[in-house]
Structure formats: structure tokens, C-alpha cells
Amino acid sequence: MPELPEVETVRSVLSRDMVGKKIKTVAVTNGRVVRRHKNAKDFRERTEGRTVKSINRLGKYLIFGFDDGTKMVAHLGMSGQLLRAKAAKDPKPKHTHIVFTLNSGGELRYVDPRTFGELFVSTPLVDGQAVEISKFARLSIGGDGLALRAAVPELAHLGIDFIEDQIGWERFAAILRSRETPLKAVLMDQDIIAGLGNIYADETLYNAGILYDRSAESLSTIEIRRLHRAITEVLTDAIKHRGSTLDDEQFVDPEGRAGDYQNLHQVYNREGQPCGQCRAAILRVIVRGRSTFYCAKCQN
């Protein structure tokens, strides 16, 4: 499942070869992926003829800035891929739902078997309209996150992006304070922390040495600082390794290359295998229908 590091990998690759390119035509063959629009024709009219000026990321969302000031947002969901093709005659993968044909030749394709992902064009607000930015995002200072949220009202609800937003551990502590929610639910709540999914929530908790079901308010100052550091460290390392490609999920960047952070996973998908620190078997439990992997000795 593409989480922050995988989406950042896609952003980085696309940023290098798409900025400055113009979209000649757009073909939508599955209307579900543009479901925020009233129809596929509306999406086509809002993308054809635009030149890509920038590609940013907030949480798990990609934000393409167009020359007319509008933004195209892409969320890959569980199984979405943005793939570059050199020519139209290159074979199209199964479940190719949108094809962007570029003026310079070549295509950008959106492929998504499960169609949990979506694309939409966001229109900038007219003067005077205020955007209600997430209160957690407002707690962060600096970085480009606030500007991105203001530019895309649909994303204003997103919480802290630990790569885009600068946030110190004191402010992070303020977010965790007075929350009885289990820590893993907090880490995966996009309105509180944007970008962590099931893989990186588990890896972060292991790195911090804290159990998934501890309530946020029960953490000591030391534990909050460890968790704050763990989120930044895990995400940064995973980005360096170009994300995680699991056996069953087929995450690849726009050039078709797999990531290799899965080789560095300490707990995720490692049920029964020895913990890297204490050699005890990694355990797996289902929490609210989701797999959670952890080491009972190293996390408490």
C-alpha cells in the first residue's frame, strides 16, 4: 500500500521528468477513479492543455500544479500506480484507467486494480474565502505544508506531515496529550498525522519501543521524544530506500522500479521471524480488522 515514502518516491521521479511538460489529451476509461467530478468529461476538460509547473506531496496525496493555477490531486489508495510510458504503443497494463498523452510524446498512466485511489482537479478559492486548516497542522511551524493545504481545500483537514512540516517534540506532545486513543490509531489517523499507514505505523512503534495499544496520554516525556524521533527516522530511511515493495502489492515507481525498504522492515510482515534485537518471535494480532506486527519484549 503506498504510504508517505512510496508517494514521495513517485513524486521525486515524476518531478524530474514531468515538470514543464504539457498534457495534450486525456482518456478516462474508468469513471470511478474521477468520482469527485460530475463526469469523466469534466475531469478531461480540466486537465487537457495544461502544463505541469510543480509536483508536491502532502501525506499520501500527490499535488500537480498546473499553469492556470489549478491543482490536480492524486491518491493511490491501496493499489494505484502512476506509470510513465515512452510511447502509446507500449503495452498497457491491466486496469489502466486514465492515460495522459503528453505533447513531448510519451504517456502518464494511472493503473489501479482495486480502484480505491482517485484523481481530481481542485479549483483555487476566490479571494476572501477562508480555508479551515487542520488544527494539528496549524500546530506546526514552517515548511510548505500550510501553503499546500491552503491551495487545496480538499486537503486542509490533513494533520502533520513529518517531512513537509517542521514540528518539535513539544508540539507533538501537545497533540498526544489528553487522548485516550490507542497509539496506533493516532498514528494512522490522517487528520492527526498525515502519511503513516499500516506498515510505517508498526515500524515506527517498534523503533520507538512502544506497544501499539498504549493510550497516547499515557506516554512519558521520554517516550514522546522517542516516538517523535522514530517517525522522522523511519520515514526518512524509507524514502532513502525508495519505499517498500511487498511480494503481493507490487509497488513500483513511475519507471517500474521496486523499492527496497521491505528488506529493512523490523516487524511488518515478519510474523514468527526473530526480532532483530532480542531474537524473540515477532507477533501478529488483528486490531480493528487490521494486522499489527510487534515484538512483545522490545515494545511495552
Added chain:
DNA sequence: CAAAATTCCTGACTGC
């Protein structure tokens, strides 16, 4: 108001 359950979807896997 918040948290839990449900829904969307297809490929991979399980068991008979």
C-alpha cells in the same frame, strides 16, 4: 462528540 463498523474493489490465497 468520538470511536467503531461498514463500504468500496480485485487478486491472492485457503479449503473442500
Added chain:
DNA sequence: TGCAGTCAGGAATTTT
């Protein structure tokens, strides 16, 4: 072998 049933999971929506 083949087929029905189950599982996986992000986020919006519905229910508790």
C-alpha cells in the same frame, strides 16, 4: 482442477 469463500486495506460514510 476448479470453485466458493475469505482476507487485505485507505478513507469516506454510516452506525453506535
